[in-house]
Amino acid sequence: MGQVRHITLPAGFVAAGVHCGIKTTGAEDLAVIVAEKSVPAAILTTSNQVVGAPVIQCRKILPKGYGKIRGIVINSGVANVCTGKQGLTDAENMAGQTAKLIDAQAGEILVASTGVIGHPLPMSKIRRGIAAAVKSLGRGNDSSVVRAIMTTDTKEKSAVVQTRIGGETVTLAGIVKGAGMIAPSLATMISVITTDAKIAPSLLYRTFKAATAETFNAVTIDSDQSTSDTAIVMASGLAGGKIQYGTSAHRKFEDALEEVCLELALAMVRDGEGATKLIRVRVKSAATKTDAAAAAKSVANSPLFKCAIHGRDPNWGRIVMAVGKSAAKVDPNKLSVSIGGTRVYAKGQPVKFGHRTVREYLKGDTVDVEIDLGLGREKFTAYTCDLSGAYITINADYHT
Amino acid sequence: MGQVRHITLPAGFVAAGVHCGIKTTGAEDLAVIVAEKSVPAAILTTSNQVVGAPVIQCRKILPKGYGKIRGIVINSGVANVCTGKQGLTDAENMAGQTAKLIDAQAGEILVASTGVIGHPLPMSKIRRGIAAAVKSLGRGNDSSVVRAIMTTDTKEKSAVVQTRIGGETVTLAGIVKGAGMIAPSLATMISVITTDAKIAPSLLYRTFKAATAETFNAVTIDSDQSTSDTAIVMASGLAGGKIQYGTSAHRKFEDALEEVCLELALAMVRDGEGATKLIRVRVKSAATKTDAAAAAKSVANSPLFKCAIHGRDPNWGRIVMAVGKSAAKVDPNKLSVSIGGTRVYAKGQPVKFGHRTVREYLKGDTVDVEIDLGLGREKFTAYTCDLSGAYITINADYHT
Incomplete structure (x- = not known):
């Protein structure tokens, strides 16, 4: 349980994971991951026709799947799925409160939830959790961040890959939670990837889609497809030269991103429910x-x-x-x-x-x-x- | 384990089930079901692209899915699937020997096998079994017939439905084996239905397809699809008036056939592997x-x-x-x-x-x-x- 660096290893990101009281075990259940300024980001969400309120909120913020954001707030323990209008308001409020506390716009914060389905979010706990997490934002909290997004995952799952672009080291880091289950919830995948690469939002999206096709999208635990699957990448642009489409820098970045995704995908499968192989x-x-x-x-x-x-x-x-x-x-x-x-x-x-x-x-x-x-x-x-x-x-x- | 009548209850059919030595338990493992003369029949087989030799043989005999046949020979314990050219020869020989012994043409006998995949049929046992079964053909063997097609099924599954057509009682009877497993085999459904209704082969086929759409084809044990699924209906024509398309007699016959299929389908699900509900x-x-x-x-x-x-x-x-x-x-x-x-x-x-x-x-x-x-x-x-x-x-x- 040492403080292994991953999600805040790329330059320009801070994060925190706290226990706000949703998990009865006392484990971390709320995480905030923030870029120091507005950065290019891309998001991929479930293709299930029934989607959770957080997914609807994310799609409202990034309707094309890419744009510029400041960060993401994630809770585990309650999925905020099939929760009607209240669920949408709650997802909006989670994002809004986080934005306010870090001096961002409400439209710059993504949101994800995983856990029990059909139950309303315990918003007073979540509000206290967001306040505590924002206060703790920093570079020494990566383990608590990855624990805060876990449900019945048995292992902390993260990956770090470095590559050379424009004569500089570019770092990509990711965390993932996998097919965990708190009955009666759904198996849900959530992944957040940070990088200090310099890349435009649309190209980041295109590259992310390519990098997930044979990694996250090649994984199956039990053929059931969550209403909440969400994968996000944020690029702070603080390392390496600007990545242009079709260049060798682009290929190297795509390879590195694919490597992060594959490592996280395989870790997710190994930690699948009941998995031994x-x-x-x-x-x-x-x-x-x-x-x-x-x-x-x-x-x-x-x-x-x-x-x-x-x-x-x-x-x-x-x-x-x-x-x-x-x-x-x-x-x-x-x-x-x-x-x-x-x-x-x-x-x-x-x-x-x-x-x-x-x-x-x-x-x-x-x-x-x-x-x-x-x-x-x-x-x-x-x-x-x-x-x-x-x-x-x-x-x-x-x-x- | 009494001799409940079903498959030979419709007029014009005899049958027998024997133990020929494939099952180590001593249970019946070979069945012959025969119409007293050549009768209209229809067959539906798996849509899996990889099919067993018996399915290939049946399709050779009834390329359109219907025609006139004398009967069917079925063994359990070995599926004769993925057995190459030898498998095709074996399936042909099973049918050929049965035909010879009952004075039929080789092209009038269908064949089905269920059990272990990738193993050749023990043809000397099967030959002895066919000879013994043909000698025992009669109307008092229905329980041994249904046991002879079972693999890990835990229950004998049969259904009888009667309806009035043209002022006479028409009987339909069926047996089925379900999602049983002898590792390393596949879950395999085999069903044989007999009736004394009078109906042309093509209309029998069309009616059978309709009757299975929301019965056999509405069933799933575990989403896996066998290479051997086979359902057969034979109509001896000895009871009721000739059934013409679109008449009330046709509707009554289709309803009765659907009832048989549904009863067998539900029995198969209830006896699914590990099923409790x-x-x-x-x-x-x-x-x-x-x-x-x-x-x-x-x-x-x-x-x-x-x-x-x-x-x-x-x-x-x-x-x-x-x-x-x-x-x-x-x-x-x-x-x-x-x-x-x-x-x-x-x-x-x-x-x-x-x-x-x-x-x-x-x-x-x-x-x-x-x-x-x-x-x-x-x-x-x-x-x-x-x-x-x-x-x-x-x-x-x-x-x-």
Whole structure:
């Protein structure tokens, strides 16, 4: 629980996480992350048709998904989803109060909430929490910030990547909370990334979208999609030269941003509800990128496949089944499957393989599955975790 | 385990189920169901792109999905899926031997297999089994027939419905095996329905498709789709007048066939892996039928929702989430949800309701969830079961 620096490591950001009284455990439950001045920012939110009040508020502030903001206020413990008009007012007030205390405009503060659904925010606690957090803003609070956005996450999840742009070191740092659950809430992903790179809001948005396509958007815990998923990046512009589209600086920045997102995404999967293993489902030789993603995600979402991996069973039949039911173009006679580098199914035919070797491999905490569609050149990797009895316990046996 | 009549109750059919040595338990594992002469039949098979050899063989025999056949031979214990060319030859030989022994053409016998995937059929056992079954063909074996198609099904599942057509009693009877599992196999549905109704093959097919749309095709155990799903209906024509399209006799026959399919579908869900409850997810007031089905199936497939019902948690947030992530058109402000007749969410607003009452209701073995989209007149009911720790145990902890 040492004060590891991450979210405030890029120049120009301060943050604080406090306990305002929502979590009964006494753990941090409210965080404020602020840029010292108005900075370019980009936001991606859930594609679920039912969205929480904080998501609606964020979309009001950044309707195109990018613009300039000062910061974000986040609470955990109550999601402020399905809370009607009161929820919208509460989200607005959270942002408004934070803005006022840091001398920003109300339209410069984003807001996110995660936790129980259908309950109103305890606004007096939140108001006290915002006041306390703003008072504590600084560079030594990063661990309390990441703890403040956690629900049933079991680990603090952060990532730092540095790259050289314009002869200077540019830092990117991110935190994420993953598929945690406080019944009766939803699994919710929230991620905040800060960087001192110098980049225009629209290009930041475009780069962020690209960097999440095969990282955050390649992750599935249980196929259910939150009403609150929110990922935000803020760029203070205090390090490196101005990043222009299509330059090598842009490529380096995109690579670094993708690296941060991938590291956070994998940490989220490893800490998925009941997870004991990270599973990488790599589809190659697909006719199109869309096919590759569809096949990989179908396998990654298959409960039968995930149970088999949990049970260390080299059950390639379930992999073939899940590929076959996907929307991807599949020729059964060209389909091959490997588990941990061992070919178990080749061009539509079962293969004799060392079951003991594969079972031994499946004892590890990372499992690689490769599916060769034999139809083209496109590939996609989906990331998921195994499905264990603990997932059921977390989601069924713990009552509201 | 008495000899309850079902599959041979309609006039013109004989059947037998025997133990040929595939199942190590000594239970029946091979069934032959035969019409006394060539009769109209219709078949529906999985839409998975990877299909087992028996499905390929059936499609070869009935390329349009209907025609005239003499019967079907089914084994359990080995699925004959992903078995390459040998699998196709084996399926052909199963049909060929059965045809020969009952004096039929090879092209008049359908074939189905369910069980382990990727293993060749033990053909010498199967050959002995077919010979024994054909010798035992009769009207007193229905229980052994239904047991012979079971894998990890815990209950014999059958249905009988009678209706009056042309002044005569017409009988429809069906058996089904459901989401059973012998690792490393797939959940596989096989259903055989017999009737003594008089109906042309093409109309039988059309009626069967209609009768399964909101019965077999409204069922989901775990969102995974088998490579072997097969449903067959045979009509001996020995009772009632000839059924013509669009007549009241046709409507009565379709209603009766739908009733058989629904009864079998519900029995299959109740006997789903690890299931303790039947859940009926009814979506109403959808803009289109497609929307109603998409929303209902999204909820029925949501592992979070299914865990909540298992845990007797009136977690309407997960229902709203699953509706929102579906392809159905949704207006969050018009969305309402009831559980067991208790309104828990009304037009986008949480509702105060008796948690204790709903929890008490959720102790029952049948759970009704009603979702009102408030957008139109279409409706659809999806059928599923709860997700329990036993599902994980069956599919992860029991090894190959």
